[in-house]
Each structure stands twice: as structure tokens, then as C-alpha cells.
Amino acid sequence: MTAGDVTADGRARVLVDGNEIPLLGFGVWQVRDGRGCEDAVRWALQAGYRHIDTAQAYGNEESVGRALRDSGVRRDDVFITTKFYPRRKDPVAQAQRSLQRLGVDFVDLYIIHWPAGGPTWAWDGMQRAHERGHARSIGVSNYSVAELDELLAVADTPPAVNQVQFSPFEYRRGLLDACEERQVAVEAYSPLGTGRHLGDRAVGEIADRLGRTPAQVLLRWCLQRNLVVLPKSTHQERIEENAQVFDFTLADEDMAALDALDRTAGSDQARERKWW
Numbered sequence: 184m185t186a187g188d189v190t191a192d193g194r195a196r197v198l199v200d201g202n203e204i205p206l207l208g209f210g211v212w213q214v215r216d217g218r219g220c221e222d223a224v225r226w227a228l229q230a231g232y233r234h235i236d237t238a239q240a241y242g243n244e245e246s247v248g249r250a251l252r253d254s255g256v257r258r259d260d261v262f263i264t265t266k267f268y269p270r271r272k273d274p275v276a277q278a279q280r281s282l283q284r285l286g287v288d289f290v291d292l293y294i295i296h297w298p299a300g301g302p303t304w305a306w307d308g309m310q311r312a313h314e315r316g317h318a319r320s321i322g323v324s325n326y327s328v329a330e331l332d333e334l335l336a337v338a339d340t341p342p343a344v345n346q347v348q349f350s351p352f353e354y355r356r357g358l359l360d361a362c363e364e365r366q367v368a369v370e371a372y373s374p375l376g377t378g379r380h381l382g383d384r385a386v387g388e389i390a391d392r393l394g395r396t397p398a399q400v401l402l403r404w405c406l407q408r409n410l411v412v413l414p415k416s417t418h419q420e421r422i423e424e425n426a427q428v429f430d431f432t433l434a435d436e437d438m439a440a441l442d443a444l445d446r447t448a449g450s451d452q453a454r455e456r457k458w459w
């Protein structure tokens with residue numbers, strides 16, 4: 184298996200460093216620390232998710248760790264991502280704090296949350312976190328192609344992923360193609376447009392015709408576009424619904440109809456407007 188290959192069960196992708204990342208992950212952005220977050224993560228693990236995506240900035244790593252321990256699922260069977268909060272100075276020290284909060288010996292993936300202060304300054308620290316075994320893979324988030332190229336020019340260990348906002352409505356072909364060429368896997372956050380895309384008529388028509396839900400159609404589109412996809416929900420039935428995306432396929436015409444919903448003109452940017 185080489186970088187970019189999908190595993191035989193169709194559920195994971197091989198990263199540039201040889202590690203495997205499950206294609207479906209559970210995102211916990213905007214899920215408050217405490218009971219609600221623990222329930223959501225436990226439901227996700229019960230529903231078969233084996234990939235949880237958190238961040239230092241989310242403030243819910245302790246709940247993610249508690250849910251993982253309470254779930255009965257083996258640590259080694261779950262892929263855990265956290266993100267370096269780039270307003271801090273030292274990715275190694277912050278990784279160690281994350282590991283304490285999560286109650287794990289390492290995370291599977293540690294990524295720079297956004298290129299605050301420029302795309303390269305934190306990478307040395309990310310590489311040290313990797314060398315020390317705090318993270319099995321390292322990567323970035325919210326990087327444009329130009330920012331990725333700046334980083335690749337100086338990196339000893341190249342970033343394995345770039346996590347960006349991605350959906351048919353944010354179909355950043357330029358960014359996706361460039362990442363694929365550079366062997367950087369793209370992870371889609373807000374694949375449902377934080378819920379906004381679920382009411383779209385074109386998405387709804389495809390879902391109705393296939394006997395699926397709008398969420399499943401949007402998530403399936405991401406999988407067929409070679410993305411790792413990270414839906415978020417705090418409702419058990421939705422968490423389960425969003426995991427049922429490996430038992431159907433969107434036909435080429437439906438993929439094309441969804442592609443046409445893009446509002447970024449195929450941007451090579453991670454986002455049209457930066458919030459940082």
C-alpha cells in the first residue's frame with residue numbers, strides 16, 4: 184500500500200508516512216466539555232466511528248478521553264486527532280498537556296490548527312512532538328496551497344494532512360488537486376456546512392431518490408471525492424445516520440450535480456475569508 188491508497192475494507196486511507204487514517208471521523212467542534220461531549224463521543228464509538236477529531240481550542244479533550252475510556256473500545260483501535268493552538272508558543276509542551284487531558288500516551292495525528300503567525304514557525308516543534316512519540320502523524324489545517332508550499336520547502340517531515348472546510352458548496356478543487364499531487368490527504372470539516380447545506384433542494388432531491396438522507400448524500404460525496412470526512416452531531420440518531428455512508432454509491436451524474444453547487448470557483452484557498 185502506498186500513500187493515497189484506500190484499504191481493502193474501503194474505510195481508511197494510507198498517509199504519506201505509512202499510517203492509516205479512518206475515512207470517517209467524528210468531529211467535536213462546538214461540543215461543550217462535559218456530559219454532552221462524553222455522550223456524543225461514546226455514541227459515536229458505539230455506532231462504529233473509530234476516529235475522533237478534537238483540538239486544544241475546543242476545550243473538550245478531557246471529555247473525549249473520558250468517553251474513550253468508558254466506551255470499552257481499545258485505545259489502539261481508535262484514531263485520535265488533536266490540534267495545536269497556534270497562539271501558544273511550543274507545540275511539544277502543548278502536546279504533552281493534550282496527552283494528559285486525553286489520558287493517552289500519544290495521539291494519532293497532531294495538526295497546526297491554522298497558520299497563525301505564518302505557516303512555518305511551529306513546524307519544528309511539531310516535528311519534535313512527532314520524534315518524541317507524542318504524535319504518530321503530523322499535519323496542518325486551514326492552509327492554502329501557497330502556505331503548504333512554503334511549509335513543504337522547509338519541512339524534514341512533510342505534513343500528512345490538511346484539514347479544511349470542504350463540501351459540495353465549498354468544493355476547493357484547486358486545493359484538493361494540489362494536496363493530492365503533494366501526497367497531503369485532505370480532511371473535510373463542516374461537511375454539512377454546520378447544518379446549512381442540509382436543506383438544499385438539489386441535495387434533498389438526490390437523497391429522496393436514493394432513499395437516503397441529505398446528510399448521508401453530502402458525506403458520501405466527500406468520500407467519493409477522496410476526502411476524510413468529519414461530521415459533527417450531538418444527537419445519537421444523527422450520529423448513527425451519519426455513519427451509514429459505506430453501503431451506497433452516488434452515480435457520476437449525481438456527483439456532477441453536487442459538484443455544480445460549488446460557490447468557491449474551485450478555490451485553492453482553505454477558506455475565502457480568513458478568520459484569523
Ligand code: A2P
Binds near residue numbers: 377379421425
Ligand atoms: P446537532 O449537533 O444538534 O445534531 P457539520 O458537521 O458540517 O459541522 O454540521 C454539524 C451541524 O449539523 C450540527 O448543527 C448538527 O446538529 C447538524 N447535523 C449533523 N448531522 C445531522 C443530521 N444527520 N441531520 C440533521 N442535522 C445534522
